[in-house]
Amino acid sequence: MGQREPILVPEVSQDRVEVRQGFTGANLLLYGAVIDPAGAASNTQYDIVVVLKGPTEPIRLREKDRIAGIWMNAGSTDFRSAPSFFAVASSSPIEEIVDPRTAAIYELGTEFIQLSPTGQIEPEEQSRYARGLVETRERAGLYKEEAGGVRISEGVLYQARIALPSNVTTGEYTAETFAIANGRVLASATADIEVVKVGLEGSVVYFANRFALFYGLGAILLSVSMGWMAGRFFARS
Structure with missing residues (x-):
């Protein structure tokens, strides 16, 4: 009775994606509703952010440098867990919805992906390798951001479309939806999607x-x- 925070009711067009021979990708529709306890009397305008993550995996990144005119491996670092797929869709640009600290807490963007390096590494070096990972996977279509990718109807219903490329990793995917107002995450909900061969x-x-x-x-x-x-x-x- 005393609840004042909104409630998210998320749905996904398919909770199981089957990867067969000749698989060319899939389009997921993530939709749902934001239920405000105050009902029609509420004037709160919500922004919605949807984050779709694939299974995490350890990865080794190598940095190349030009030595004596030849491109060679100059260094490397290992991360314990990096999402195999990461996509963010939002109703407005992230920087207009929340501050960087909040975005980092909830991983609302590719620059805020939380990676766990093994061993000791300088923060600046870690950032450089993280940018390299993001850029590489963006080119492969595995990491993406789409500001304006979430449509909100009548301040209640929302929907977002996220494309899975043909080279996705199989496993358990998690779709996290966040309702945000006045720079604060007021509600969140999770839906699971299974990608299987x-x-x-x-x-x-x-x-x-x-x-x-x-x-x-x-x-x-x-x-x-x-x-x-x-x-x-x-x-x-």
Whole structure:
């Protein structure tokens, strides 16, 4: 009865994306409603930000430099967890909705992705590697931001479309939706999306994960058999 904060009711057009042979990507529609306890009497204007994250993975970044006229690896650093996919859609530019501190807390943008480096690294160097990671994955279509990508109707209903490229990593994805007003995050909600391989590729992945030893032995046996058959064929010809 005493609740004054808004309530988010999120939905997603599909909570399971199947990756088959020839997969060209998928378009997700994330939509829902902002329910204000004050009802029509409320004059609060909400902004909505949707953040879609893919499964995290460890990654090693290498920095190249020109040495004696040749491009060579000059340094590297490891991150324990980096999202394989990261997309942000917002009803207005992030810098107009919240301050940098709030944006960093909720990861409202690619520059605010929270990476966990292994070992000691200078903050300036970490920022340089983080920018390199973001730029690389932006070019691959795996990291993206779209200011104005969320449409709000009648101050209550919202919707955003986020495209998954064909090179997405399979696994559990999380769609976080934030309702923001006066520079504060007033409500948040989460929806889960599963990206899975199906068909022959899915069967191979399942067998490799479930029966790793037999999969490895089978791969070795297949390789030896193919080599033996190729040798016999060329020996006859």
